[in-house]
Amino acid sequence: MSTLLEVSGVSVTFDGFRAINNLSFSIAEGELRAVIGPNGAGKTTFMDIVTGKTRPDSGRVLFGEKSVDLLRLSEARIARAGVGRKFQRPTVFEDQTVAENLMLALRAHRAPWRVLFWRPKPADHARIAELAAEVGLSDQLPRKAGELSHGQKQWLEIGMLLAQEPRLLLVDEPAAGMTGPEREHTTDLLVSLARSRAVVVVEHDMEFVRRLACKVTVLHEGSVLAEGSLDHVTANPAVIDVYLGRG
């Protein structure tokens, strides 16, 4: 599989504190990857760098077959280049229906001058039905988003991100606040999304990570401490020492 994202030698210092320290790793096209690590390991900062919210002091972040340097692009251009990010808290429009939320996301995907003149076409309605089916909300399309369960709101937001057709989806702690069945649906959803795009999941819940059955990167003090299957990294004494042993 070819490389989609390559982070190399990235460092960020906040007020003299090195939050990301010479971080290097790569994500393949269509890969599902879990990123774990103790509080303060740099997981959020890593996502902030890839999405352009935080600018590193040094290093490179290359994306796609043309190796576009994301560090030269604005946040909006990074999103348009194919990087989507799902924050921990759902940010759907509560007073709009599920269908309207998806429609807004489709509309927002257009370049700013196009949004102004955009009117939904039959193909857009079909796309909304497709997006809803992809995240398991086909039977919820007429409902107000505010009436959905926490898990359903999260899936709706994922559906809205899919409207941008990302090639890389970054997902921050999806299992937080979900019921058992919602977690199961979310694992299945992430696994199925990764069939046609790369998905990077930051998560603390080890059972959730186990069910993803993917390669795991352990961050510690802003660098990669270990990488491999969950069984491989959780057997690593250094990982047990800094992360698992503390629980």
Ligand SMILES: Nc1ncnc2c1ncn2[C@@H]1O[C@H](COP(=O)(O)OP(=O)(O)OP(=O)(O)O)[C@@H](O)[C@H]1O
């Ligand atoms: N804007 C900032 N200014 C100062 N320090 C920051 C800033 N952002 C992050 N940090 C620090 O950088 C370190 C890495 O933080 P980060 O949020 O990336 O860790 P994390 O692995 O996501 O942790 P958690 O699991 O708790 O979310 C922390 O020590 C944090 O306090």
